[in-house]
Each structure stands twice: as C-alpha cells, then as structure tokens.
Amino acid sequence: MPTPVDPTSTAFLVAENRNMPMHVGGLQLFTKPEGAGKNYISEMYEQMRSVDEIAPLFLKRPRRSLTTAGQYVWEEDDRFDIDHHVRHSALPHPGRVRELLDLCSRLHGTRLAHERPLWEAHVIEGLDDGRVALYTKIHHSLVDGVSAMRLMQSVLSSDPEKRGMGAPWAARPPATRAVQTQAEAQRNLADVPMKAMRTALGISAEAAGLPGALVRTLNRGVRNETSAVSLYAPRTIFNQTITGSRRFAAQNWPVERMRAIGKATGCTINDVVLAMCSGAVRSYLIELGELPDSTLVSMVPVGLNAKQAQVASAEGGNAIGVVMVKLGTDLSDPAARLRSIHESMLEGKRALSSMSPMQILAMSALGMAPAMLTPMLRMQGVIRPPFNLIISNVPGPRTAQYYNGAKLVGMYPLSIPIHGMALNITCTSYDGHMGFGLTGCRRTVPHLQRLLTHLDDELSNLEKAAGA
Incomplete structure (x- = not known):
C-alpha cells in the first residue's frame, strides 16, 4: 500500500532537475582474495544480483498523480528488475585510476529514473592492478550520504575468512540496538x-x-x-x-x-x-x-x-x-x-x-x-x-x-x-x-x-x- 513521502524527502524529489541530480554515491576498492580465479569478478557480480529477497528500502519508488492529490507517495515496484539496478561494467584500456574516476563521474551525473526504485550499483573490472571497484548511488530522499555508506559497510567483516556475506540490498534480520546506536553515532x-x-x-x-x-x-x-x-x-x-x-x-x-x-x-x-x-x-x-x-x-x-x-x-x-x-x-x-x-x-x-x-x-x-x-x-x-x-x-x-x-x-x-x-x-x-x-x-x-x-x-x- 502506498505511503506518503515525508516533507523533507519530498523536498529532495522536488528540488531535483537535470542539472541537480539529488543522489549520493560511494566508491569502494577491493583486492581479490588469495587464490581467486580469473572469473572472480563475474562471480562476485552474479552473487550480488542473485538475491532471494530485496530489502524494502530498495523496492520503493516515488509516484504522484491526481489520485494522490499531487503529493508524492512511496510504492513498491511490483515489476522490480534487478538487472536494471545491479550492473557489471569494465574500464577501457589501460585501466588506470583515471579511467575509473571518469566512469564514476559519468555515472554520478546521470539522474535516477523515478519510475523505478532510486538506486544503482556497478561492479567494475578492468583496473590494471587487478583490484575490483564498486560504485553505488542512492537518492537522497531515501537516505543521507553516510547512511548509504553504512549500508554498504553493513555487509563487511573484519574477518578475512568469513564467507556467505550477502549484498547490501538483500533483506536481512534487523540489526541489534547496539549496532544501530553505533551506526547512528557515526x-x-x-x-x-x-x-x-x-x-x-x-x-x-x-x-x-x-x-x-x-x-x-x-x-x-x-x-x-x-x-x-x-x-x-x-x-x-x-x-x-x-x-x-x-x-x-x-x-x-x-x-x-x-x-x-x-x-x-x-x-x-x-x-x-x-x-x-x-x-x-x-x-x-x-x-x-x-x-x-x-x-x-x-x-x-x-x-x-x-x-x-x-x-x-x-x-x-x-x-x-x-x-x-x-x-x-x-x-x-x-x-x-x-x-x-x-x-x-x-x-x-x-x-x-x-x-x-x-x-x-x-x-x-x-x-x-x-x-x-x-x-x-x-x-x-x-x-x-x-x-x-x-x-x-x-x-x-x-x-x-x-x-x-x-x-x-x-x-x-x-x-x-x-x-x-x-x-x-x-x-x-x-x-x-x-x-x-x-x-x-x-x-x-x-x-x-x-x-x-x-x-x-x-x-x-x-x-x-x-x-x-
């Protein structure tokens, strides 16, 4: 059932235009684990897109019409397409950091489509030193910049041996209050x-x-x-x-x-x-x-x-x-x-x-x-x-x-x-x-x-x- 968009989030939707996309983003760089095969990045991408259940935040899209009296409401995208949101990209030769930053610049300058949930993630390969990059963006009407970064960090671990960690957009049990308090403080x-x-x-x-x-x-x-x-x-x-x-x-x-x-x-x-x-x-x-x-x-x-x-x-x-x-x-x-x-x-x-x-x-x-x-x-x-x-x-x-x-x-x-x-x-x-x-x-x-x-x-x- 549609829910009203709060006034502060509405402000970001209304303020947005072609010259002022109102999303925040993050770039993370990873080194492959020891023994990773040549298809490691493709497998990482497949793991991120093969999600059993998407968290509610990542299914919300804004809508307004005569039936909503011109006000924005959040509704669940009943035709959610994971391939639109999670993408696999590659850098052109020679794959320097310069090419990576150019790609992130272009991605960050493109508005998110309001007819879909307002987020994207790009698994990026082709860096000449073998590292893997992940660029994500999410609309400010959904979260602030640091909250978006914390969402990405929520699937990280200090244990290099830990496996089976899901994608940030996958549905998970609620965090404990102690974890929430720490995240809020940061x-x-x-x-x-x-x-x-x-x-x-x-x-x-x-x-x-x-x-x-x-x-x-x-x-x-x-x-x-x-x-x-x-x-x-x-x-x-x-x-x-x-x-x-x-x-x-x-x-x-x-x-x-x-x-x-x-x-x-x-x-x-x-x-x-x-x-x-x-x-x-x-x-x-x-x-x-x-x-x-x-x-x-x-x-x-x-x-x-x-x-x-x-x-x-x-x-x-x-x-x-x-x-x-x-x-x-x-x-x-x-x-x-x-x-x-x-x-x-x-x-x-x-x-x-x-x-x-x-x-x-x-x-x-x-x-x-x-x-x-x-x-x-x-x-x-x-x-x-x-x-x-x-x-x-x-x-x-x-x-x-x-x-x-x-x-x-x-x-x-x-x-x-x-x-x-x-x-x-x-x-x-x-x-x-x-x-x-x-x-x-x-x-x-x-x-x-x-x-x-x-x-x-x-x-x-x-x-x-x-x-x-």
Missing part, C-alpha cells in the same frame, strides 16, 4: 548538512523565534564576529549556476601524517584536513586567476560533547551542529592558515556550546537557508553566498574490512553539488588513511583533479611549517 555528523538543508527549506516560526544564545549569535553573525553563521562569504567560481555533468576525484593519505601535524601545533586532525583543503583551493584558484581578496568560508559539520561543551541537553551525549569556518585563503603562510582555521573552529564551537540541540539545528538551518533559497529563487550572482563549499570529515572503520574475503582498500564518498555551490569535499577515515572525495560540476570547476596535487603539496607544506 552517521549523525555528516547528516547535519542535509538535516539543516531540509530544515532550511521550511524554517518554522518556532526556529525563527528561538531566543537567547541563538539570537546573540545571529547578531554577531550580522557583524561578522562569529563562525557559527556566515553572511560574508566572497563570490567565487564555485558559487554560480551548475550543469548536470560531474567530475569526481579521489585519493587518500595516512592519518598519521595529519596527526603528527596536529600534535606539533595543538590542532585537531579535522583542523589539518581543513587546512589541506584551504591550501589546495587557494593554489587552485590562483592557477585560474580567481582567488578573491577575502577568505573563503566553508560549512563544516561538528560534534559537540554535551558534558565537555556544557550543551543544554536533557539526554546528554553528543550535540551536532555546523560551523562556518573561515579558511584563511587570503593568507599565504600555511601555518597562519592552520592557526586561522583552528581559531575559527574554536569560535564556532564556543557559539554552539551555549545553545540547546534544538537551537543548534535551527542555527544550522538558518545558515543553510540562503544556500537553498538562492538557487530556488534564481538569485545566483545577485546576492553574496553564505559560504563557498561544504567540507565534511566522517569517521569510518578503524580496522581492515573484507567482503567475502576481498579486502576493502579504499572508500571514497561522492556528494551533491547544487546551484551556487559547485564543489563538495567529503573525507572518510578508514584503516589508518583519510580518503578525500571531491565532487564538482565538470564545467564550473575545471580540471578538478588538479586539487589532488594541491592537497598533496599542502600536506607537505604543513609538515614543514609544523616541523612534523
């Missing part, structure tokens, strides 16, 4: 931008009327004195109307290198990640002759421990919010940029720590509202953007994971550029490495892969500046 941090984005699409009088700390922070935001909300981001090439074509670039670096910089400078690993992104974006914009005089601003999800930050929370635990971080792109010295980012993060956290969880979400929504309303009202280039890009850092598994003996050796998220925000950087830590996934509009953000070189250079620059 998911919440990167879910903030989308929760805030959804709330920003319909800010209520309740949110707008919240008193006290929120109002004080808003007043400071108007005077450009806080990092909790931004009203002063400069216009950049990232903040304009985008096309539907995508470019995806990905690479990882050892977390230990970032930890050493943080230890030497009194900063967090997340500060170092932001500094890497700041320096890379600065160098990239200088190459294009597009670096503005004032600093770029990034929206960054953060977790606040309620006890440490003295957040007013009846349940304790973690409060989650977003901080508008001044990236210091107007500073030429890597050490100065890192200090600026560290101070900006501290200021934003201090502002959020004086608010309740409800106020934090309202502040996040108010910060997101201009980013969402500007493209909806077709005002790109007319008003200044509230921020220039989103940079998220999501913790992943700390130990090596396996899928039926195949070792997971790389994990990279693909996100959603929107009009007025053509670049999104999402990072995921896994097994001692930090994987950077950069998703951008192919036309608006030219030569996106150059940012990977700049990220590598900036990490070395930070090490030199910190003496790490």
Whole structure:
C-alpha cells in the first residue's frame, strides 16, 4: 500500500532537475582474495544480483498523480528488475585510476529514473592492478550520504575468512540496538548538512523565534564576529549556476601524517584536513586567476560533547551542529592558515556550546537557508553566498574490512553539488588513511583533479611549517 513521502524527502524529489541530480554515491576498492580465479569478478557480480529477497528500502519508488492529490507517495515496484539496478561494467584500456574516476563521474551525473526504485550499483573490472571497484548511488530522499555508506559497510567483516556475506540490498534480520546506536553515532555528523538543508527549506516560526544564545549569535553573525553563521562569504567560481555533468576525484593519505601535524601545533586532525583543503583551493584558484581578496568560508559539520561543551541537553551525549569556518585563503603562510582555521573552529564551537540541540539545528538551518533559497529563487550572482563549499570529515572503520574475503582498500564518498555551490569535499577515515572525495560540476570547476596535487603539496607544506 502506498505511503506518503515525508516533507523533507519530498523536498529532495522536488528540488531535483537535470542539472541537480539529488543522489549520493560511494566508491569502494577491493583486492581479490588469495587464490581467486580469473572469473572472480563475474562471480562476485552474479552473487550480488542473485538475491532471494530485496530489502524494502530498495523496492520503493516515488509516484504522484491526481489520485494522490499531487503529493508524492512511496510504492513498491511490483515489476522490480534487478538487472536494471545491479550492473557489471569494465574500464577501457589501460585501466588506470583515471579511467575509473571518469566512469564514476559519468555515472554520478546521470539522474535516477523515478519510475523505478532510486538506486544503482556497478561492479567494475578492468583496473590494471587487478583490484575490483564498486560504485553505488542512492537518492537522497531515501537516505543521507553516510547512511548509504553504512549500508554498504553493513555487509563487511573484519574477518578475512568469513564467507556467505550477502549484498547490501538483500533483506536481512534487523540489526541489534547496539549496532544501530553505533551506526547512528557515526552517521549523525555528516547528516547535519542535509538535516539543516531540509530544515532550511521550511524554517518554522518556532526556529525563527528561538531566543537567547541563538539570537546573540545571529547578531554577531550580522557583524561578522562569529563562525557559527556566515553572511560574508566572497563570490567565487564555485558559487554560480551548475550543469548536470560531474567530475569526481579521489585519493587518500595516512592519518598519521595529519596527526603528527596536529600534535606539533595543538590542532585537531579535522583542523589539518581543513587546512589541506584551504591550501589546495587557494593554489587552485590562483592557477585560474580567481582567488578573491577575502577568505573563503566553508560549512563544516561538528560534534559537540554535551558534558565537555556544557550543551543544554536533557539526554546528554553528543550535540551536532555546523560551523562556518573561515579558511584563511587570503593568507599565504600555511601555518597562519592552520592557526586561522583552528581559531575559527574554536569560535564556532564556543557559539554552539551555549545553545540547546534544538537551537543548534535551527542555527544550522538558518545558515543553510540562503544556500537553498538562492538557487530556488534564481538569485545566483545577485546576492553574496553564505559560504563557498561544504567540507565534511566522517569517521569510518578503524580496522581492515573484507567482503567475502576481498579486502576493502579504499572508500571514497561522492556528494551533491547544487546551484551556487559547485564543489563538495567529503573525507572518510578508514584503516589508518583519510580518503578525500571531491565532487564538482565538470564545467564550473575545471580540471578538478588538479586539487589532488594541491592537497598533496599542502600536506607537505604543513609538515614543514609544523616541523612534523
């Protein structure tokens, strides 16, 4: 029986158009298990498509008509075709990572068909080093980006000898509450931008009327004195109307290198990640002759421990919010940029720590509202953007994971550029490495892969500046 689509998920279905596909994706790289035969990848694909029962989430498709009074409802696809959703692809010669990223870019730029359940998975062979790639995408009306990644991880194991593990879309018994709680704790941090984005699409009088700390922070935001909300981001090439074509670039670096910089400078690993992104974006914009005089601003999800930050929370635990971080792109010295980012993060956290969880979400929504309303009202280039890009850092598994003996050796998220925000950087830590996934509009953000070189250079620059 059809069920109504909740308003927040409806917002993603309505906002979607040819130039703004509203799905999130993920790329995972595996090495074959020892003794794997020449048909291993074909067998892996067959195992993934030969599923006895599909989980309900993966059978849902949206529909609206006169009979639903124009409202979206979820209904089960009674003609579900697994071959449409699970596909086997091969890279052209020479099968480098470059060809893999090109394929993922094309796949990520194609809208999911609304007449079918809103997801796809591609088992990809042809890499010259023999690795297997899996690219998946799922509509944001169904799950957020990190939830999609956790769905993929739910079939992984730390045991390299374990076999018989099913596909992520196969029906399984419900997870235990302990597992669910752990997954929720990991998911919440990167879910903030989308929760805030959804709330920003319909800010209520309740949110707008919240008193006290929120109002004080808003007043400071108007005077450009806080990092909790931004009203002063400069216009950049990232903040304009985008096309539907995508470019995806990905690479990882050892977390230990970032930890050493943080230890030497009194900063967090997340500060170092932001500094890497700041320096890379600065160098990239200088190459294009597009670096503005004032600093770029990034929206960054953060977790606040309620006890440490003295957040007013009846349940304790973690409060989650977003901080508008001044990236210091107007500073030429890597050490100065890192200090600026560290101070900006501290200021934003201090502002959020004086608010309740409800106020934090309202502040996040108010910060997101201009980013969402500007493209909806077709005002790109007319008003200044509230921020220039989103940079998220999501913790992943700390130990090596396996899928039926195949070792997971790389994990990279693909996100959603929107009009007025053509670049999104999402990072995921896994097994001692930090994987950077950069998703951008192919036309608006030219030569996106150059940012990977700049990220590598900036990490070395930070090490030199910190003496790490």
